[in-house]
Amino acid sequence: MVLARALLVVVALLAQPLGSRSGDAGAGDLHPVVLVPGYGSNQLEAMMTAAYEPPAPACAGAADHRWFPLWPNHAAMRDASQVPCFADQMSLVYDAGADDYRDADGVATRTPFFGSARALIGWDRLVPRLEGMGYRDGETLYAAPYDFRYAVAPPGHPSAVGDRYFRDLGRLIQASRLNQGRPAIVVAHSFGCALTYQLLLSRPLAWRRRYVKRVVLLGPALGGFAAGMYALSAGMDYGLPNVTRPTMLRLARSQQSALWRLPTPLVFGDRPLAVTRTATYSARNMSGFLEAIGFAEGVRPYLTRVLPMWEALPAPMVPVTSVIGFGVRTPETYVFGTDGLEGEAEVLYGDGDGDINMVSLAAVERWSEVEGQVFKVVRLPGVHHDGFFSTDFAVKSIIAEISEAGESLEHIGVVSCQQKCSD
Known part of the structure; x- marks a missing residue:
């Protein structure tokens, strides 16, 4: 019944013209919450x-x-x-x-169960907490799963799957029409942060301010991350047994979203990310890296469909809370030996959340300097990129941010969970 109700709500949202509203029954005093999962949390x-x-x-x-x-x-x-x-x-x-x-x-x-929290993998500690606060699946609580192999593209380039997802996600955020006109709180994790951010930029400012109360970004990687390069070099096995190298490379390189993981020049600059005996690759010569690993066919989509979307990080001009983990050893530079980029690499580590480098996690903090942009960052010591929904004090912190989002947020600040979330 819950899933059926959620699907009926999604159908109603997709069918309604912009700006229309339907009653306020069952809305209570809650702003609707839309959950946008990370890469592996989609079915x-x-x-x-x-x-x-x-x-x-x-x-x-x-x-x-x-x-x-x-x-x-x-x-x-x-x-x-x-x-x-x-x-x-x-x-x-x-x-x-x-x-x-x-x-x-x-x-x-x-992607099954669009609109329902049933769609999510690994959010089973957060969703019951929200339900305990009065949120109801398909009424005030929604989920926006997606086909994580795809992404979107800049203007002038087609993206059939990505454009369809943006249309559906945008309509879901407009669930305020079913909740006394209250704007939505959007909670996104990992790759979902990148998609949510690009959706906001693609919508008029009036739309953002009308329908979005606050965006809570969990582990945002809006500048890519070093391990994204290594995945294209070594491949991905998805945790499966006995996967051959050609199969791992196919799984990694055929997906549109793989190029979105690459470190961006804006955020990483000239930092050495992959080093061989004859060359050093940074975010500024990513085309050379793609050619060197034998993925020349990835150069064109990278240059035309990915890089233009990440040449700048303009503030979205809606209230944002960035929740990040730190103090976890995170791959920062890969040093390859005699076998070059096809061989094993020695990994040099730096700060981050275990997957995402701190320079990328902190990239959004420049928004605090933008006039009119409400921004807050919450730092969670020792929380891994995959630990937002399994670490108790991280779950408490997320719940606290969602609760606070129902109130006015007029300050800009940095909160350490060591003081805020230990109780």
Whole structure:
């Protein structure tokens, strides 16, 4: 019943024209909360069509044409024979002629439960706390899952999946029309922060101020991170057993979102990120790095579809709280030996949250200097990038920020959870 109600709300939001409202029943005094998950917290389902040519007979779902879980993929985690199937079905295709990304031939995908907190993976400690405050799934509490393999593109470049998600996310944020016109509190994590930020920039200022009460960014990586380079060099195994290097590279490099992880020149400047015996690569020569790792086909989409979106970090001009972890060893520079970029690397560490470098986490703090931009940062000592929903005092801190967002926030400041969240 909860899921059905959430889906009905989403349908109503998508159908209503801008600016309309429907009653205030059940809204209480709460501002609606919209949860935008990070990369791995989204579910993804797939179905094989008649055009699909499986790479192996064992490929699940290739014959019955039914929807099945693509991510998380427990079948591939239990059975190594399913790994080639997973890689084949999970990989995207960049169509250079169309200048856009799409699923592989014969593969259809979808993100289930849009609008409902049931869609989220790993948020099961935060959601019950919100429900204990009076929030109700599909009434005042919504989730906006997405296909994490995709991203969006700058003006002039098509992005069918990304544009559709922005349309749906924007409509979901307008849930204030079902809650006495109250603007929404948007809580985003990790890659969801980048998507939320770009959505805000794509909307008129009047829209942002009308529909957004505050944005709470958890572990924002708006400048990329060093480990994003290593993933393109070494590949990704998604925690699956016995994944070959070519398969890991395909999984990493075929996804549009992989290029969004790369450190940006604006934030990282000339810092050495990948070092070989003959070359040093920084965010300023990322094209050279992509060519050196044998991913020359990634240069064009990086230069035309990714870099233009991160050449500046203008303030979104809605109240923002940035919640970050710090004091966790975080990969900062990869030093490669005799095998070059194809070999193992010695990792040099710096400060951050274990995944995201501190220079990227702190990039949004420049907004505190922008006139009219309300900004606050909460720093959580020792909290890993994946620990916002599993560390008790981090969950308490998030709840506190959501509670505070229902009130006016007129100050700019830095809060250490050592003082605020230890009780």
